[in-house]
Amino acid sequence: MSFIIRPVKYDDLTQLVDLAKQFNLLNLPGDKKVIGEKIDRSELSFAGKLPKHKAEYLFVVEDIEEKQVVGSSLVIAKHGDDNVPHSFFKILKKDHFSEDLGIGFIHQVLRFQLDWDGPTEIGGLLVDKSYRRRPEKLGKQISLSRFLYMALHPDRFEKRVLCELTPPLTDEGRSEFWEALGRRFTGLPYQEADLLSQSHKEFIESLFPPDDIYLCLLDSKARLVLGRVGEATKPAQHLLENIGFKYLDEVDPFDGGPHYGANTTDILPIKYGKRLKVAEFNDAAYKEQALIATTGEDFKVSLGSADVRGNEVAIAPKTRQLLEIEIGDEVFMAPFNYSNRGN
Structure with a gap:
C-alpha cells in the first residue's frame, strides 16, 4: 500500500x-x-x-x-498569548524541618502558572x-x-515545543485529579471545563488558588494519576522521548496529565534532517529508510528508501513517483528510526 x-x-x-x-x-x-x-x-x-x-x-x-x-x-x-495564556501546574518540592521534633519532610506542591508567551x-x-x-x-x-x-x-514556530499527554481516566472518561481539585474550585464537571478552557482562560485564573497546593492533601486516587500517562498514550510518550522530548515537571490543570517539551532545534528529526538534491546513481543501493519531504509550496511526505552521498540523494522510484519528484529537485530528508542515536 x-x-x-x-x-x-x-x-x-x-x-x-x-x-x-x-x-x-x-x-x-x-x-x-x-x-x-x-x-x-x-x-x-x-x-x-x-x-x-x-x-x-x-x-x-x-x-x-x-x-x-x-x-x-x-x-x-503558538499556545499561549496576551489574549489566552497557556496554563499549567508546576510541580515543586518544599522542605519543612522542625527543630523541636528533629524531623523534616520534603513535600511536593502544585504551583499554578500562566504563560503569556x-x-x-x-x-x-x-x-x-x-x-x-x-x-x-x-x-x-x-x-x-x-x-x-x-x-x-x-x-x-516557537523555539520550544510542548505536548500535553493524556493521563489515565476512569472508564466514564472522568479525571480523578479534576474531581479532587478543579471541580472544588470551579463547580464544573471535567469535560465541560476542559472544553471551555480551549477558548476561555479567565475562569481558571480567577477561581484556581494562587497559593501552593500540597499534594499530600489530595486523595490517593488523584495523586496516583498525577503526571502519569494513560495506557493508550504510552506509545506516543515513548516516541517523543526517543526524539528528544522530556517531562517538564508540569501538568495539565484539568486532568493532571504530564507536559513534555523540547527546544525546537533539539528535536531529532529537525536536528538530523537535511536538504538534499535528488540525483540518480547507476549503482544506487536504497538501504536507508527515511521520511522524505518536498520543499516547495506543495508539501508532501512519504516514508521511502534512499541512498545518500554527500549532498545528493537517490530515492527509490516508487517514492519519487508518490511525491512527484524529478531529478535535480530539492528534498528534505530525516531519519525514521532514532533508538540508536541517543537524545
Missing part, C-alpha cells in the same frame, strides 16, 4: 469527521462544524495568511490506493483503528512528518 502525509484539504472534511468520531480528542472532536473551521484555519496557515498566535497546521495521512484519509496530526504554532504545541494525533499495527507504522509517520515541515519553516 502507498501512503503520503500532506496538509489537510477541504475535500477531506467528511472523512476526517468520520476518523475523529472513532476517538474523543478535545483538540480534534468529531464535529463537522469544528473540523470545518480547523480545515479553514489550516489552509490559511499553510498559505502564510495568519499570524503565529492564530495559526494551526493540520496534517493527514492518505491511503493513495483507497483515496482514504486514515490519520491526522496537528501543530498549534507560550510554546508551539503538538497534538491531534489519530490513526484509523483498522490501520493500526501495520508495518508502515502510520502513527509514527504522521507524528514525525510535522517536524519536517517545522524544520523547513522555523520562523512560523
